[in-house]
Amino acid sequence: MAEDAKVAREAKLAQLLNQTFDHNNQISSTPKIQRVPLFWRQKTNFYEYCIPKMISFGPIHHGNENLKQQGQHLKSQWASLYIEEYSKEVGPCNGNKQEAANYLYGVVRYKIGELKELFAEDVIEEYSDEELIWMLFEDGCSLLYYMDHVDVQRPEELKLKLDQLMHTWRDIELLENQLPIKLLQLLSKTQGADLDYLLINFMSMGEAKRSGRTTITITYTPTRNHILDFVRSFYLQTEIGQNIPNQNGGNQTPPPPPPPHSSLFWQTYKNIRDLKKSGIRVKANKSDPWKWHNITFTSRWFSGELTLPLWVYDDVTPYFFRNLIAYEMCPDFRNSFECCCFFSFLDSLVDDAEDVKELRSAGVIQNLLQSDQELAKFLNDIGHDLPTKMFNQIYTSNAVSFSKKYIQVRHQIEEHYSSGWRTFLAETRSTYFSSPWSLLAFLGALAALILAALQTWYTIHPPKK
Incomplete structure (x- = not known):
């Protein structure tokens, strides 16, 4: 018995010592298309915002019977219309729709090995190559047609009503509904700028095409793993660890956090209303107003000014924000939790409906949800369990280097807020000179x-x- 136990123990030790990470565990800036991380799938009140409600793209929800009745029919129609357009606009096809279909299907079939590498193994293992080729061919063609013809002013362009357009547009941004950009490039009528134009047209819900613009100049370098990744890069558009405007209008490198015995180590303000009492006012940032890194604080004798980026909170926002969180927490995605940092910062400013009201009155947000209390609850809910919650307040980490800017702004606010004479002057001014x-x-x-x-x-x- 003792000898058998020894042999078994040595076998386990040998197995343990030979453990290595396989290629699926490699962290990269181009993560595979995968399911929402298990941590978030276990939270039903979070994961329900990651599941498509009307239409599926890609392999993860392809077999969902609830989506087949209408979604599959729409995709087949859009794919057929796209192939027809392709046959007329791409020279070699000469208007022959069948020839165009054979060509596009053949492109996907030829590249299926490379395309499979862009998906996590567990999401495609139940499909044969033939099933996967057809799925990617049809879904890719239909998505390109949607991106080209989406128009919130004319939903009939896609044979949809307005409510259906909004639901499909929202579903296309979900993490588990993504198609690789490489697939869209293979099926696109032209390469490069043409696809960027379609991506911007999708983001703007048809505004790019409706305004008559035939080209769009992108002033930053977007990432293009898939649509959700492209949209994420639009709102970030910043160098990690960039310099921060100081209170005198210059630039400064984010300093290290204060030592634990420093008063700045502890955050004594709780929300927007606390800041208002100490003379700090919030206003919308007019320079690149939609960029989430565009946050500054300026301290003056009698007051302070916190500038924040704009955002319109509507029924899509709870889906969009949660899927960005899930995307940044994918185990193979190398990032600095940029979106999570921004959401943690928002959570630190908002406690309840009164704080939302202050932001709304300042023109920083437009709230299209049912009430200010609903928006406050949403921001507080997504603030829980974020990996940036600790590092967005007092500690810094190179793993979340994007948060250094927010930490610096918070320290500037705390320095102003904890100044007794500034608070006294602000209260005096508010009482006697308002x-x-x-x-x-x-x-x-x-x-x-x-x-x-x-x-x-x-x-x-x-x-x-």
């Missing part, structure tokens, strides 16, 4: 005090005759 009537009352009271003092003086020291 309106013309309070100012007049203050001046009247001051004049009365001066006159009373003069009267007392002359009573004690009457002028000599």
